[in-house]
Amino acid sequence: MEWVAIVTEKLLVGMGPFLSCEVSLAKAMLVSLCINIIMSVVGLGAVVRTIPAVADMFINAGLFGRDLCKKERDKKIPESMGMVSGSVFLIIMFLFLAVPFGHHFMNMQTPFPHAAFAEYLTSLLCICCMLFLGFADDVLNLKWRYKLVLPTLASLPLLMVYYVNMGSTTIVVPKPLRVWLGLTLNIGPLYYIYMAMLAVFCTNAINIYAGINGLECGQAIVIATSVAMFNIVELCGYQSKSHYFSLCLIIPFITSSVGLFFHNRYPAKAFVGDTYTYFAGMTFAVVAIIGRFSKTVLLFFLPQIFNFLYSVPQLFRLVPCPRHRLPRYNHSMDKLEPSIAEFKASAVRSPVLVVLRMLAKLRLVQFEEGLGEDGNMCSLNNLTLINLILLLLGPQHEGKLTRNLLILQGISSLMAFFIRYPLADLFF
Amino acid sequence: MEWVAIVTEKLLVGMGPFLSCEVSLAKAMLVSLCINIIMSVVGLGAVVRTIPAVADMFINAGLFGRDLCKKERDKKIPESMGMVSGSVFLIIMFLFLAVPFGHHFMNMQTPFPHAAFAEYLTSLLCICCMLFLGFADDVLNLKWRYKLVLPTLASLPLLMVYYVNMGSTTIVVPKPLRVWLGLTLNIGPLYYIYMAMLAVFCTNAINIYAGINGLECGQAIVIATSVAMFNIVELCGYQSKSHYFSLCLIIPFITSSVGLFFHNRYPAKAFVGDTYTYFAGMTFAVVAIIGRFSKTVLLFFLPQIFNFLYSVPQLFRLVPCPRHRLPRYNHSMDKLEPSIAEFKASAVRSPVLVVLRMLAKLRLVQFEEGLGEDGNMCSLNNLTLINLILLLLGPQHEGKLTRNLLILQGISSLMAFFIRYPLADLFF
Numbered sequence: 001m002e003w004v005a006i007v008t009e010k011l012l013v014g015m016g017p018f019l020s021c022e023v024s025l026a027k028a029m030l031v032s033l034c035i036n037i038i039m040s041v042v043g044l045g046a047v048v049r050t051i052p053a054v055a056d057m058f059i060n061a062g063l064f065g066r067d068l069c070k071k072e073r074d075k076k077i078p079e080s081m082g083m084v085s086g087s088v089f090l091i092i093m094f095l096f097l098a099v100p101f102g103h104h105f106m107n108m109q110t111p112f113p114h115a116a117f118a119e120y121l122t123s124l125l126c127i128c129c130m131l132f133l134g135f136a137d138d139v140l141n142l143k144w145r146y147k148l149v150l151p152t153l154a155s156l157p158l159l160m161v162y163y164v165n166m167g168s169t170t171i172v173v174p175k176p177l178r179v180w181l182g183l184t185l186n187i188g189p190l191y192y193i194y195m196a197m198l199a200v201f202c203t204n205a206i207n208i209y210a211g212i213n214g215l216e217c218g219q220a221i222v223i224a225t226s227v228a229m230f231n232i233v234e235l236c237g238y239q240s241k242s243h244y245f246s247l248c249l250i251i252p253f254i255t256s257s258v259g260l261f262f263h264n265r266y267p268a269k270a271f272v273g274d275t276y277t278y279f280a281g282m283t284f285a286v287v288a289i290i291g292r293f294s295k296t297v298l299l300f301f302l303p304q305i306f307n308f309l310y311s312v313p314q315l316f317r318l319v320p321c322p323r324h325r326l327p328r329y330n331h332s333m334d335k336l337e338p339s340i341a342e343f344k345a346s347a348v349r350s351p352v353l354v355v356l357r358m359l360a361k362l363r364l365v366q367f368e369e370g371l372g373e374d375g376n377m378c379s380l381n382n383l384t385l386i387n388l389i390l391l392l393l394g395p396q397h398e399g400k401l402t403r404n405l406l407i408l409q410g411i412s413s414l415m416a417f418f419i420r421y422p423l424a425d426l427f428f
Numbered sequence: 429m430e431w432v433a434i435v436t437e438k439l440l441v442g443m444g445p446f447l448s449c450e451v452s453l454a455k456a457m458l459v460s461l462c463i464n465i466i467m468s469v470v471g472l473g474a475v476v477r478t479i480p481a482v483a484d485m486f487i488n489a490g491l492f493g494r495d496l497c498k499k500e501r502d503k504k505i506p507e508s509m510g511m512v513s514g515s516v517f518l519i520i521m522f523l524f525l526a527v528p529f530g531h532h533f534m535n536m537q538t539p540f541p542h543a544a545f546a547e548y549l550t551s552l553l554c555i556c557c558m559l560f561l562g563f564a565d566d567v568l569n570l571k572w573r574y575k576l577v578l579p580t581l582a583s584l585p586l587l588m589v590y591y592v593n594m595g596s597t598t599i600v601v602p603k604p605l606r607v608w609l610g611l612t613l614n615i616g617p618l619y620y621i622y623m624a625m626l627a628v629f630c631t632n633a634i635n636i637y638a639g640i641n642g643l644e645c646g647q648a649i650v651i652a653t654s655v656a657m658f659n660i661v662e663l664c665g666y667q668s669k670s671h672y673f674s675l676c677l678i679i680p681f682i683t684s685s686v687g688l689f690f691h692n693r694y695p696a697k698a699f700v701g702d703t704y705t706y707f708a709g710m711t712f713a714v715v716a717i718i719g720r721f722s723k724t725v726l727l728f729f730l731p732q733i734f735n736f737l738y739s740v741p742q743l744f745r746l747v748p749c750p751r752h753r754l755p756r757y758n759h760s761m762d763k764l765e766p767s768i769a770e771f772k773a774s775a776v777r778s779p780v781l782v783v784l785r786m787l788a789k790l791r792l793v794q795f796e797e798g799l800g801e802d803g804n805m806c807s808l809n810n811l812t813l814i815n816l817i818l819l820l821l822g823p824q825h826e827g828k829l830t831r832n833l834l835i836l837q838g839i840s841s842l843m844a845f846f847i848r849y850p851l852a853d854l855f856f
Contacts, residue, residue: 057568057569061568061569062489062490063567063568083564090557091581094581094584095581095584097585112592114542114545114546114592115542117542117546118545118549121546121553124553124585125549125552125553128553128556128557129518129556131560132556132563135560135563135564135567136511139563139567140482140486140489140491141485141489153519153523154522156522156525157522157549157552160526161545164529164540164545
């Protein structure tokens with residue numbers, strides 16, 4: 001372990017001027033971050049090797065899917081592989097548990113940071129619950145009401161720990177509104193409702209921005225990397241210990257997701273399942289809550305938020321919604337095209353039709369009327385960001401489409417940093 | 429909620445002389461126990477109603493079994509229903525979380541009992557992990573090595589919290605040995621190894637003492653009730669707050685198990701699955717560790733320990749072990765008989781044969797030699813406590829057999845109390 005010490009020393013010398021906390025504490029934090037990174041890399045290897053080893057076990061258990069956007073549609077591809085990443089993540093975190101509290105274990109005279117320890121444990125509890133729930137959903141196909149209620153329940157312990165640790169429920173008021181509301185505003189219980197909703201939102205936002213190889217995993221990796229960068233910036237700038245815990249959770253999440261991405265990228269040899277989207281969504285909610293950046297985190301979800309808003313007409317049945325909204329596979333070109341939903345014009349209320357016509361003029365939807373024998377049918381592309389990108393850029397090969405969507409996610413993250421730092425300074 | 433207050437008052441007046449702690453604390457504890465009981469009873473109703481509602485969902489997902497000890501062997505019976513009890517248990521505990529710490533929430537000036545809170549959260553984390561693992565096992569049929577390693581990993585956070593909260597690793601030396609070892613002995617790390625093994629033992633001990641309708645559930649209910657009684661005795665006698673937390677966990681466990689038993693008793697309309705045995709085993713390990721009675725708890729496992737020891741020759745393959753060791757169903761009598769394993773005498777080492785002959789003389793096994801055409805075959809009853817009871821009492825109807833085994837479990841619990849109190853006073 002000598003080289004770890006050397007690397008740490010060098011990092012400390014380099015970061016010294018930026019670290020505004022005492023050097024001994026910073027040193028302990030850096031050492032445990034290094035151990036965290038090493039364990040996470042080992043975890044990555046474990047995920048990459050375990051997935052092919054357990055694939056048949058999953059297929060035999062009926063946990064498989066067929067890839068609808070491929071020439072060979074009949075091949076059984078193991079589903080729910082997020083369970084492997086999630087389990088490896090939990091094992092890493094269980095083993096890592098002793099590390100950040102290491103010097104307290106050694107020296108029991110100093111008061112043990114029970115509050116931080118409880119937050120850490122609760123994070124794992126929430127994530128473990130969601131992993132269980134996600135896997136149950138994959139196996140049993142739970143109803144929608146469970147999917148909304150159970151994440152809220154699963155986040156309860158975390159909210160309670162937030163309350164006990166006297167987490168702030170105060171928001172800083174933007175400059176233009178300060179004349180009326182003052183510098184800060186304590187929104188109390190509303191803040192807790194917001195945090196509970198965050199878990200539900202993160203989970204479902206990733207779940208509906210999905211469907212092509214590597215997208216669920218890839219977007220989660222980009223978001224997680226952005227979160228990690230944000231943590232590092234805040235950690236160096238403001239000595240915020242809460243960001244350190246967030247970082248300890250997000251690093252193993254990144255590596256266990258990369259391991260999954262390795263098998264899930266085009267052409268997919270494994271599907272992630274709801275297990276993964278639930279696991280990822282809850283992890284983001286948890287790190288945001290224990291890291292005390294539950295508002296900032298939404299900035300990293302810009303494509304997901306856009307996708308959700310764009311999907312609203314179909315999700316809330318203002319427009320008929322088919323069971324699958326995947327892009328359509330064009331066999332002859334080996335490319336994906338936007339998929340179309342057809343329905344009777346009479347099935348849609350007239351204000352909705354007006355809005356659709358406007359959106360069609362803005363080229364945000366592909367909406368055609370007067371189709372069918374009696375001219376009574378309409379066609380509309382399925383309202384997902386994936387289909388919109390295909391509309392704007394034309395049909396694309398699946399691998400390339402995922403790459404473009406992940407680049408978009410990356411650009412959104414850069415925008416998020418711009419909004420969070422230079423832009424926010426103007427308003428706060 | 430007025431009547432709750434009245435009941436509490438009466439209980440307090442009655443228990444007053446026995447409660448050696450201050451009355452205000454005792455009052456708070458009794459109030460939260462009452463709330464716990466009410467929530468647990470609601471949970472019981474939820475389990476009873478949910479199981480038939482989700483049965484088809486489980487069967488469609490391939491989670492079903494066939495009852496080999498019935499006339500109608502082809503009927504599909506939903507498996508893994510322990511998942512419903514486990515989930516209801518977790519939901520109760522999440523909602524109950526605020527109650528025992530209620531007066532701290534209201535009055536944030538008093539120091540919050542972070543240590544106790546962390547123990548509570550970790551207990552739920554360990555149980556949630558095992559529930560996930562058990563369900564994964566039911567779906568995927570995990571290999572044996574996972575079943576031994578994963579419970580150990582899942583109990584790690586609990587051991588860490590035990591360490592942090594300065595749980596004792598000291599055992600009281602029995603009187604005859606005190607000349608050499610002194611009054612107490614600190615066995616340090618060995619104690620932690622013991623606690624980690626406890627989780628593995630409890631889980632697997634219940635798992636191998638199973639196979640007839642209602643037995644898994646029924647034994648867990650008897651053990652849990654014994655644990656609850658032990659907690660109450662200790663709580664009244666010695667004001668041990670750790671027993672109070674144990675009680676808060678075990679009451680919802682009892683009711684959610686009773687709900688499951690309602691459907692799992694003869695003739696079973698639902699099977700419990702590994703999900704339940706894992707859940708139950710971990711719950712016992714957890715309450716024993718946080719309640720600081722990790723040695724006493726084994727006294728409530730006497731039939732399971734006997735069953736384990738009796739099974740050793742088959743488990744460790746000293747004697748050939750068939751895949752199923754269930755009793756054999758006698759169609760004409762509608763009764764169960766001991767099931768028999770047949771094997772060549774040469775497949776077993778001679779010292780084992782000598783032991784088997786001795787046990788046969790003691791009527792502890794049914795062992796016959798010189799069978800088959802060449803007189804080279806042996807027959808031996810499958811070495812489970814269920815088969816032994818059938819050997820001793822003769823063939824029995826399945827429902828009656830379960831009842832007898834549960835009565836045996838109850839008698840063992842009475843013995844356990846006798847060993848723990850009058851007998852232990854002689855030695856300690």
